[in-house]
Amino acid sequence: MTARVFIDGEAGTTGLQIRERLAMRRDIELLSIPEDSRKDPAARKDYLNKADVAILCLPDAAAKESVALIENDTTRVIDASSAHRVADGWAYGFAEMDADQADIIAAAMRVANPGCWPQGLIAAVRPLIAGGLLSAEFPATVNGISGYSGGGKGMIADYDAKGASANMFAPYALGFNHKHLPEMTEYGLLDNVPLFTPAVGNYYKGMLTVVPLNLARLDKVPTGEQIHAALADHFAAAPGGFVDVAPLDGLERSDDLDPQALNDTNRLRLHVFANDARAQAAIIAVYDNLGKGASGAAVQNLNLMLGVDQTTSLAA
Ligand SMILES: NC(=O)C1=CN([C@@H]2O[C@H](COP(=O)(O)OP(=O)(O)OC[C@H]3O[C@@H](n4cnc5c(N)ncnc54)[C@H](OP(=O)(O)O)[C@@H]3O)[C@@H](O)[C@H]2O)C=CC1
Ligand SMILES: CC(=O)N[C@@H](CCC(=O)OP(=O)(O)O)C(=O)O
Numbered sequence: 001m002t003a004r005v006f007i008d009g010e011a012g013t014t015g016l017q018i019r020e021r022l023a024m025r026r027d028i029e030l031l032s033i034p035e036d037s038r039k040d041p042a043a044r045k046d047y048l049n050k051a052d053v054a055i056l057c058l059p060d061a062a063a064k065e066s067v068a069l070i071e072n073d074t075t076r077v078i079d080a081s082s083a084h085r086v087a088d089g090w091a092y093g094f095a096e097m098d099a100d101q102a103d104i105i106a107a108a109m110r111v112a113n114p115g116c117w118p119q120g121l122i123a124a125v126r127p128l129i130a131g132g133l134l135s136a137e138f139p140a141t142v143n144g145i146s147g148y149s150g151g152g153k154g155m156i157a158d159y160d161a162k163g164a165s166a167n168m169f170a171p172y173a174l175g176f177n178h179k180h181l182p183e184m185t186e187y188g189l190l191d192n193v194p195l196f197t198p199a200v201g202n203y204y205k206g207m208l209t210v211v212p213l214n215l216a217r218l219d220k221v222p223t224g225e226q227i228h229a230a231l232a233d234h235f236a237a238a239p240g241g242f243v244d245v246a247p248l249d250g251l252e253r254s255d256d257l258d259p260q261a262l263n264d265t266n267r268l269r270l271h272v273f274a275n276d277a278r279a280q281a282a283i284i285a286v287y288d289n290l291g292k293g294a295s296g297a298a299v300q301n302l303n304l305m306l307g308v309d310q311t312t313s314l315a316a
Pocket of ligand 1: 008010058082151290
């Protein structure tokens, strides 16, 4: 049986990528709204209500509107926006977050796709806090770099217009109020909002999220090996997942720490670096903001909801 899938916002950056990923699927019938009515609520309502799964690739306000337009109890929703990520009744769509998260997503009517930055932070600290290596009071910080496609059509147009004259590395969210902070705090298992200083680079896609760990004030300081083992064990327990942990290699630097290294995949790779004598470490996540950071994760969640084998249906 084919599943009818409607991408609300299919002309946008995330929507287009999901459409490309689903175009060749024989188990999916893509319901495509005519270009001239793609922002017409009445037409969207019709498509939303006849879909088995609606994938929302819209700004937050429009995503909330789409959910309100659904009048049946059969259309399941994957929302790529940040509108429902900490909302009641929504499953958080980071399948590798816990051993049972994929099952929770598979059974859900409403799934909130995670933000790109939060996935790196959550992957780094949640297993350490859940495993008792860090406490929930740990003052987490997170920084990193993303390609400009993370900012959607508007930012892409802006960077395209500026070309080589655009800033190579542009820190932002310096009011410390980024929209990802609530999901980082909640799913990172943190008592306090992390200090988050992202940056956007003058390249299209791919990201690197850095979580520095200043451990010296802890009563019991975990070693690099313990941190690495906790992460490796955690993600080995999420079967069929797309997160892996690179070997702990003690290098000063690594060519693998390239924000574009996993572009066009749905993978997220964690690297652990540590100096035990200094009680300092860093966990660095590499992934594609348009892959695991958005469209890849949405297709992964769709597959879970449809009971489709990930290995045959998603580029790893
Ligand atoms: N880019 C990324 O890396 C990621 C993005 N996201 C999230 O996914 C969502 C989409 O982002 P992204 O694809 O980047 O954004 P884009 O700006 O590239 O695309 C958004 C699309 O939604 C359309 N749209 C806006 N308002 C309405 C409306 N009322 N009804 C129907 N369509 C509408 C826009 O139309 P028009 O073409 O006319 O502008 C556009 O095509 C956002 O919530 C974003 O936060 C999530 C993870 C990563
Ligand atoms: C470079 C850049 O601007 N990135 C976006 C995040 C993109 C993303 O993953 O997140 P959402 O789903 O929450 O939009 C930002 O920081 O707002």
